[in-house]
Amino acid sequence: MSARALARAPYEAVALGASRGGVAALSRVVAKLPASFPLPVFVVEHRRASSDSALVEYLESRCALRVKEAEDKEPIVAGTLFLAPGGYHLLIEQDRTLSLSVDAPVHFCRPAIDVLFETAADTFGSRLLGVVLTGSGCDGAAGLAQIARAGGGTIVQDPRSAEAAEMPRAALAHLDPDAVLDLDGISALLAAIGDASS
Amino acid sequence: MTPLALEELEIDLLLEAIQRRHGYDFRHYARASLKRRIRHRLTSAGLERPSDLIGPILRDEKSFSDFLADMPVTVTEMFRDPSFFGAIRQRIVPVLRTYPFFNVWHAGCATGEEVYSMAILLEEEGLYDRARIYATDLDARALAHAREGIYPLAGVRDFTRNYQAGGGRRAFSDYYHAGYGAVKLDGRLARNLTFAQHNLVTDGVFAEMHVVVCRNVFIYFDRTLQTRVANLFHESLCAGGFLCLGSKESIRFTTAGALFESIDEREKLFRRRRVAA
Numbered sequence: 001m002s003a004r005a006l007a008r009a010p011y012e013a014v015a016l017g018a019s020r021g022g023v024a025a026l027s028r029v030v031a032k033l034p035a036s037f038p039l040p041v042f043v044v045e046h047r048r049a050s051s052d053s054a055l056v057e058y059l060e061s062r063c064a065l066r067v068k069e070a071e072d073k074e075p076i077v078a079g080t081l082f083l084a085p086g087g088y089h090l091l092i093e094q095d096r097t098l099s100l101s102v103d104a105p106v107h108f109c110r111p112a113i114d115v116l117f118e119t120a121a122d123t124f125g126s127r128l129l130g131v132v133l134t135g136s137g138c139d140g141a142a143g144l145a146q147i148a149r150a151g152g153g154t155i156v157q158d159p160r161s162a163e164a165a166e167m168p169r170a171a172l173a174h175l176d177p178d179a180v181l182d183l184d185g186i187s188a189l190l191a192a193i194g195d196a197s198s
Numbered sequence: 199m200t201p202l203a204l205e206e207l208e209i210d211l212l213l214e215a216i217q218r219r220h221g222y223d224f225r226h227y228a229r230a231s232l233k234r235r236i237r238h239r240l241t242s243a244g245l246e247r248p249s250d251l252i253g254p255i256l257r258d259e260k261s262f263s264d265f266l267a268d269m270p271v272t273v274t275e276m277f278r279d280p281s282f283f284g285a286i287r288q289r290i291v292p293v294l295r296t297y298p299f300f301n302v303w304h305a306g307c308a309t310g311e312e313v314y315s316m317a318i319l320l321e322e323e324g325l326y327d328r329a330r331i332y333a334t335d336l337d338a339r340a341l342a343h344a345r346e347g348i349y350p351l352a353g354v355r356d357f358t359r360n361y362q363a364g365g366g367r368r369a370f371s372d373y374y375h376a377g378y379g380a381v382k383l384d385g386r387l388a389r390n391l392t393f394a395q396h397n398l399v400t401d402g403v404f405a406e407m408h409v410v411v412c413r414n415v416f417i418y419f420d421r422t423l424q425t426r427v428a429n430l431f432h433e434s435l436c437a438g439g440f441l442c443l444g445s446k447e448s449i450r451f452t453t454a455g456a457l458f459e460s461i462d463e464r465e466k467l468f469r470r471r472r473v474a475a
Contacts (some may be wrong), residue, residue: 071419073424073451085446091230093420100417100446101231118360119230121200 006028006178007151007192012127013076014039014190015120015152016114017143021163023055026133027062028183029190030081035064037194041081042070042120042196044090044111044136072100084111107139112121117143126151129193131186133157135167141174147177155179155186158160208248209236215252216464220262222336223399224269226423235268266337274414276349278313279445282413285465287365290409290440291323299328300408303434305398305427306415307333310344311357314373315364316411317387323365326390334396336355340420346395347383354381398427407434408440412445421452428454430471441468 018026022045030041045055053069059081060067070082074095084090088100091112108111117130117140119162130147132140134157148154159165161182171177181189209232210225217223236248242262243264245251254261277283290467294300302320304313313331313333320326335341350355358370374381396404398415410431428449431441441458444468449455458468 071451073421075451088417088446089231091228091234093228093230097421097451099228099230101228102414102417103231103234114236118234122230122233125202163366 003097006038006129006155007189007195008128008196009153011039011129011153011193011197012124013120014129015042015044015116015118015132015194016131016133017044017135017140017167018133019109019113019139019164019167020053022046023058025157025163025183026043026058029065029131029133029187030059030063030065030105032187032191033048033063033065034191035066035079037065038197039075040078040193041065041113042084042090042092042116043081044113044116046109046113046137046139047086059083066081070098070100074098084116084171086111089115091115092123093119096123106135107152109137109139110189113140114143118146121143121147121150121152124150124152128152129155129190131155131157132168132171133183133186136164137167138170140167141170144171147174148177153178155181155189157186159184205233205248205313209233211247212236212255214253215256216262216265217368219398220255222266225337226399226420226426228418228420230391231418232350239265239268239307269337271369274308274311275353275360275362276365277315277357277360278312278413279465280360282445282465283315283360283364283469284318285462286319286441287323288441289462289467290312290442291319291440292442293329294320294323294325295407297328297408299330300330300331301345301405302409302411303405303407304331304333305396305410305412305431307335307344307350307393308337308340310340310347310393311415312411313344313345313351313391314362314383317391318361318373319443321387329390331391332407333391333393336395336397338395341393341395345388347385347388348380349383351376351379351381375455380440398430399423403430403434405434407431407439408436409440409442410435411442413442414447416447416449425448425452425454428452428457435470437470439470441470443468 069085087197091099130144156171156177158180159168159170213225310371361370371386461467
């Protein structure tokens, strides 16, 4: 799928994963999305269990989306950015609700990007867009490959533009994504997808 | 049928087989996490599909105990979430003082760290001799561990920090003996503890409770099962009794939400509401 085809495909959800350098990258990627963005956005950002409300407030101040920490069994709503709480995996259920778990860390991470991506791929199949942003480690690579296998769209941040290139590189070693873009490119693509899906 | 729908069907059949053969009912566990566990079990057993597990699980005890070992075991530590224990001291202890005798139920106590934390808290509040703490879990192995009260020495630094942050009044080292790379909690703490196997999915009320503590157990259940268990807690609690959930848990999204009134949104403390039958 070319970047242009990627923007035209119908989606039901967007899943983003980021680690080191992720806060700045995330806020740039979602900055231009309107409050009327027709999809839910799920985010795993690796962080310590304690630093919760600060990131919600920060992202809220940087974008028009409603930003909240995901709650267990919460229904999924469009135009909302659901952030995985520190210390918990975020999973997507078939009945379009969220669930949390304290299952073992994956790649030493909880929340882990792979857990979100794999369960979101199960639920949304080809109507999911997965994005791996800056970070160290290899979390997200296997999950993004699973999104691709389920027919979903995949984007990896261009490692040359990433504050930490390791995670995007690991993803590129796992799969050939639909697009490799810098943060502004990803931001523009998400906005276009929002326009096409509404 | 899509491969994914077929996998779902096979998981349904596997869970049905487990329930009918072994009596453990995982059918209303939160599905996404359960599915990940089953996929892992298949990988480690060198099998391909959930249905491949049905035969071994019906006929081979080892296969079933391996499966069970992959099921949720609550990870916990002493005084986990110190602010929660602070809130218990502030919001719940004053009410407990008004009772000559009271019961506390740790439902899904796993390896028991929070049970001993509660015993220490009540001891320091001068209330432990009025208390009976029931600690239950589905998993007999976890319960045996809880009963021993022996934990790796490596965790003690975190336990100590949590204890102090949670309003502890003494030196945490007063409560354990160290040796051989482990700590054994003071045997006196066990004097009012009762450990028992209890399955929240299938078992019922066993005593009238003043406080129910059930943390990071609800998140493993789907909404149907959460509703059932919230009803069980409601039936178990005395008028005005307290329910304490894990810091990211809620009963808001279940139909049992109306049974409880939230008294501390952040620390997830609830109080039983009187509800017309």
